[in-house]
Amino acid sequence: MRGRSASGFTLIELLVAISLMALMAALAWRGLDGMTRAQTQMRQQADDVLALQAGLVQWGADLDALAVQPHTSSLDWDGRALRLLRHDAAGAAQGLRVVAWTRRGAAGDGVWLRWQSPPVSTHGALQLAWQKAALWAQNPSDEDRQREVKIVPLARWQIFFYRGDAWTNPLSSEGSATGGNRLAPTTASPASPDTVPALPDGVRLVLALGPGQTISGTLTRDWMRADLGSSK
Numbered sequence: 001m002r003g004r005s006a007s008g009f010t011l012i013e014l015l016v017a018i019s020l021m022a023l024m025a026a027l028a029w030r031g032l033d034g035m036t037r038a039q040t041q042m043r044q045q046a047d048d049v050l051a052l053q054a055g056l057v058q059w060g061a062d063l064d065a066l067a068v069q070p071h072t073s074s075l076d077w078d079g080r081a082l083r084l085l086r087h088d089a090a091g092a093a094q095g096l097r098v099v100a101w102t103r104r105g106a107a108g109d110g111v112w113l114r115w116q117s118p119p120v121s122t123h124g125a126l127q128l129a130w131q132k133a134a135l136w137a138q139n140p141s142d143e144d145r146q147r148e149v150k151i152v153p154l155a156r157w158q159i160f161f162y163r164g165d166a167w168t169n170p171l172s173s174e175g176s177a178t179g180g181n182r183l184a185p186t187t188a189s190p191a192s193p194d195t196v197p198a199l200p201d202g203v204r205l206v207l208a209l210g211p212g213q214t215i216s217g218t219l220t221r222d223w224m225r226a227d228l229g230s231s232k
Contacts (some may be wrong), residue, residue, distance in 0.1 A: 017177055039183070048152060048214040055112065055151035062086050062099050065222045069096070072126065075199055077159045077170040077174060082203075083130065088119050095119035096126065100133035103154050104140075112154040115140075115147055141148030155210040162202030162224070170200075201225055 065086040068074050074085045081102040090094050098117040115136050117129035123171045136144040160167040202224040209216050 001164040045214040052152045052215060055114070058114065059101070059205060059221065060223055061089075062101075064226065065089070066199070067096050068199070069126070072123075073130070073197065075203075076197075077161075079136070079171055081134065082159055083133045084129075085126070095121040098126065098129035099117050100137055103157050105154075106139075110154045110156070112151040112157070114149045114151060115144065117147070152208060153213060155208040157208065158204075158206040160204040160206070161200035162204065162222075163200050166204075167204055199225070 035052075062084060066074055067085045067087045069085065072085065073083075076083045081100045083098065083100045086097055086099055088097050097119055101114045102113050102115075104113055105111050106223040115133060117132065120126045120129050132144065136148070140148065159170060161167075161170045202222060205223070207219045207221075209219060
């Protein structure tokens with residue numbers, strides 16, 4: 001018997017094999033690309049959560065470090081920014097700092113921001129820093145922008161003060177320290193003890209986080225003065 005000669009692949013078989021290999025490579029690439037996108041999204045979500053947590057921790061730390069000075073406002077909400085006077089993180093011996101929190105941006109594209117002044121040790125420097133905090137919230141300069149920290153995207157926010165066993169709007173007559181119409185907010189630090197509002201017993205922060213973010217919906221954070229209760 002004559003042996004059968006070995007035959008190779010036909011052109012059609014070779015083209016089919018190449019097509020199958022190309023299809024498998026494309027599917028494998030799509031799988032790897034999907035995994036990469038998922039990892040990137042998870043990393044971004046984790047970063048957003050950490051940024052929000054860090055912002056809330058800093059918010060509480062600022063309020064915990066409130067400093068009370070004679071004839072000087074220590075906490076003020078003017079509807080745009082919350083300004084406060086706090087002890088420097090390095091200790092009282094290093095002076096005081098003025099801190100401001102605000103939301104800046106359009107209705108659906110805002111950002112929660114924090115600003116702090118350099119340490120101040122004189123009444124004049126304190127008044128100047130208090131003014132700059134208000135101006136930063138309204139129309140920040142390039143220098144002021146360098147001192148701000150972006151926390152998270154924010155649709156809107158609200159502030160309430162706890163006085164008289166109730167949460168009230170600080171800008172309303174009920175939220176006034178004197179019980180009448182609240183004094184118009186000023187950028188300067190008050191110079192008379194009669195115009196310095198008393199510190200509230202607590203501060204409520206309400207953040208409206210926009211849709212499409214890692215965390216959406218409304219988040220409420222209450223802080224109470226240490227001599228009345230613990231922050232929560």
